[in-house]
Amino acid sequence: MDSIIIQERLVERLLSPRTQAQRSHPGKLKDHEKQYVGFATLPNQVHRKSVKKGFDFTLMVAGESGLGKSTLVNSLFLTDLYKDRKLLNAEERINQTVEIIKHTVDIEEKGVKLKLTIVDTPGFGDAVNNTECWKPITDYIDQQFEQYFRDESGLNRKNIQDNRVHCCLYFISPFGHGLRPVDVEFMKALHEKVNIVPLIAKADCLIPSEIRKLKERIREEIDKFGIKVYQFPECDSDEDEEFKQQDRELKESAPFAVIGSNTVVEAKGQRVRGRLYPWGIVEVENQAHCDFVKLRNMLIRTHMHDLKDVTCDVHYENYRAQCIQQMTSKLTQDNRIESPIPILPLPTPDTETEKLIKMKDEEVSTICACASWMLELESRESLQGCPIEVVLRLPLLCPPVGSWGGGQG
Numbered sequence: 034m035d036s037i038i039i040q041e042r043l044v045e046r047l048l049s050p051r052t053q054a055q056r057s058h059p060g061k062l063k064d065h066e067k068q069y070v071g072f073a074t075l076p077n078q079v080h081r082k083s084v085k086k087g088f089d090f091t092l093m094v095a096g097e098s099g100l101g102k103s104t105l106v107n108s109l110f111l112t113d114l115y116k117d118r119k120l121l122n123a124e125e126r127i128n129q130t131v132e133i134i135k136h137t138v139d140i141e142e143k144g145v146k147l148k149l150t151i152v153d154t155p156g157f158g159d160a161v162n163n164t165e166c167w168k169p170i171t172d173y174i175d176q177q178f179e180q181y182f183r184d185e186s187g188l189n190r191k192n193i194q195d196n197r198v199h200c201c202l203y204f205i206s207p208f209g210h211g212l213r214p215v216d217v218e219f220m221k222a223l224h225e226k227v228n229i230v231p232l233i234a235k236a237d238c239l240i241p242s243e244i245r246k247l248k249e250r251i252r253e254e255i256d257k258f259g260i261k262v263y264q265f266p267e268c269d270s271d272e273d274e275e276f277k278q279q280d281r282e283l284k285e286s287a288p289f290a291v292i293g294s295n296t297v298v299e300a301k302g303q304r305v306r307g308r309l310y311p312w313g314i315v316e317v318e319n320q321a322h323c324d325f326v327k328l329r330n331m332l333i334r335t336h337m338h339d340l341k342d343v344t345c346d347v348h349y350e351n352y353r354a355q356c357i358q359q360m361t362s363k364l365t366q367d368n369r370i371e372s373p374i375p376i377l378p379l380p381t382p383d384t385e386t387e388k389l390i391k392m393k394d395e396e397v398s399t400i401c402a403c404a405s406w407m408l409e410l411e412s413r414e415s416l417q418g419c420p421i422e423v424v425l426r427l428p429l430l431c432p433p434v435g436s437w438g439g440g441q442g
């Protein structure tokens with residue numbers, strides 16, 4: 034009976050925020066609540082657990098330097114993620130290879146914590162010869178999958194850190210007539226590994242008709258070269274009309290034309306994030322000026338979870354399937370398992386652990402030696418008639434390990 038009351042109280046707590054009256058009479062349930070079995074609370078339970086655990090998201094930015102990547106990231110998350118950035122001069126950039134730099138920041142909004150990691154790729158596309166300049170980037174993405182695969186197959190799977198890249202914002206120059214060869218090569222090299230969201234950088238350099246034309250051209254080229262950029266999921270048919278309209282607009286706006294700014298300016302008596310020119314102000318968050326708000330909504334408010342799901346269910350799953358396939362084909366070839374993942378050196382145990390391992394090893398050897406001695410005695414029927422205490426104390430009477438030889442009495 035008691036357990037029923039406890040369960041009812043739990044259901045009541047999870048079903049709705051408690052009123053003052055309920056707090057003073059915690060055992061009393063409203064009539065309509067008594068009709069519940071309780072699984073209607075499952076979403077609440079998931080919600081509580083997720084909020085408690087916090088969220089993480091890894092965003093990669095790529096594109097030629099100077100296209101406004103860092104400015105856009107700062108504008109998106111309203112933080113200064115590039116405080117320590119050192120800008121290279123032309124001479125240094127000639128010799129620079131593509132680097133991977135991670136910036137991590139913990140942000141909190143209304144009690145919800147987000148561990149945001151930005152993976153920057155300075156040096157990409159800056160060299161005179163850009164052959165295979167995407168290689169360090171694809172390698173980095175693969176390494177994160179590999180680490181995750183290794184952790185997932187390991188002993189402690191409870192606190193796996195997910196460093197897989199969930200989305201890559203790829204910046205396209207507004208000054209060209211569409212995609213450059215390096216853009217095509219980059220996206221083709223990465224499209225099976227990460228969700229690519231192409232962006233037209235510095236959209237304030239183009240007038241609306243130029244933006245329309247460039248978007249069309251990029252869409253055509255993406256189709257022509259068979260590039261698979263991130264596809265927004267289909268909108269559910271039971272969604273309301275407003276949501277469906279927003280979803281349509283979002284899909285039609287891709288590739289998003291964006292503007293970034295680290296400064297706040299005054300426009301029509303309001304302080305807004307924007308760029309101040311002699312002829313006027315370009316507002317970052319004004320939807321008539323650019324697609325920044327659409328990008329932010331998509332990335333943070335509406336599709337962050339889907340980006341993570343696609344990373345896990347499609348890109349990581351592909352990697353995992355490939356790994357397992359390689360392992361099994363090796364197994365059938367060599368008739369022995371050879372992991373395609375390089376084996377990490379095991380952590381060296383400390384002296385205390387080493388001592389313990391040694392003791393345990395000795396114990397095991399003693400037990401094995403005693404067992405074989407007993408078997409031998411038994412086979413010679415020398416135990417017949419022996420008092421039971423003698424048999425039980427045999428391990429103590431055993432000669433030291435090492436002096437046991439097969440068949441020696």
Ligand code: GDP
Pocket residue numbers: 097098099100101102103104105234235236237238291292293294
């Ligand atoms: P990154 O090297 O790609 O990270 O580029 P930065 O964010 O450092 O920006 C390079 C320069 O472009 C800076 O002077 C920025 O102020 C400027 N910039 C950034 N975003 C925009 C933009 O949307 N429009 C224009 N016109 N300039 C921008």
